Amino acid sequence: MKYCALIQNFLGYAKYTKAYGIHVPSKDDDVIRRDVKVTEKMFYQETDKNYKNYPNVIELQHKVTTKLQQSYNKVTTKLQQSYNKVTTKLQQSYNKVTTKLQQSYNKVTTKLQQSYNKVTTKLQQSYNKVTTKLQQSYNKVTTKLQQSYNKVTTKLQQSYNKVTTKLQQSYNKVTTKLQQSYNKVTTKLQQSYNKVTTKLQQSYNKVTTKLQQSYNKVTTKLQQSYNKVTTKLQQHYNKVTT
Structure with missing residues (x-):
């Protein structure tokens, strides 16, 4: 098996593998022998006629590779x-x-x-x-x-105070008059509102009293009719059950 592998590597027979049917040797001795024979035959065909004993070529290869190494x-x-x-x-x-x-x-x-x-x-x-x-x-x-600013701001503040004082006085007068007018109007409106609501309340009371009376009459009559019917039904029931 070693010779087979060495010869295959030395001659480069990998490219002939499919053509000659050479495969990796298995553990079966017969298969190994067959592969060695096929390889030996190929070796004789592909190498010089003077090298009839392929182990000598293997030894030569070993020496060459040793020297090369x-x-x-x-x-x-x-x-x-x-x-x-x-x-x-x-x-x-x-x-x-x-x-x-x-x-x-x-x-x-x-x-x-x-x-x-x-x-x-x-x-x-x-x-x-x-x-x-x-x-x-x-x-x-x-x-x-800063000095100039102080002078100007002092004058401006004084002018502002005068103007705002006058405006405040005018505002107070106007608001006082408006408040008085508002009070008069709201008083009159309240009086008118009271009169109207009083009349509406009286009308409402009359209508609801009449409705209540009518309702009482109707419910009384319905109750009487119900009582009569239930009495008759009870009497009939008693006769039947007796």
Whole structure:
């Protein structure tokens, strides 16, 4: 089974699998033998006539692959060593460059910070002087404005008080007259309302009294008729049951 698998891999017979009916060997020995025979036949057909014993080819394949693996290992080892040397040198060069750049950066930023501090200090001083003068000028102007405002508002308040006093007096006179007129009208309306409601109440009482009397008569008659009927029915019932 091992030879079968090795020969199939070595010659690349996967593409002939469907054509020749080769399948993955099972645990059945007969099936394994059949697959080996079919593979051996294909090997003779596809390879050089001088190689009649396929195990020799398998051994040759093993030797070739071993040498290839050894060569590959040597090459990759050398490449790894070269890579390590190059990366080490690059790291050292990188460290030197970054150190110098950091030092240069620190010097430049220190100088810039010093220059910035000087400029901002001068600007702050100039700002303070200007704002102080502006505040003084503002205080003078607002003081004068406040004084003028006080004078004007005092006069306005006095004029306002005079006008509102007169308006209040006029308002009181008008409202007093309106109240008197309102009282007269409402008094007359109340009197008229009382008369009308009294007459309506009297009429209502008369009508309801008459209706009550009629109702009493009707209900009395109905009660009498009911009593007669029930009496007769009771008498009839008594006779029947007796």
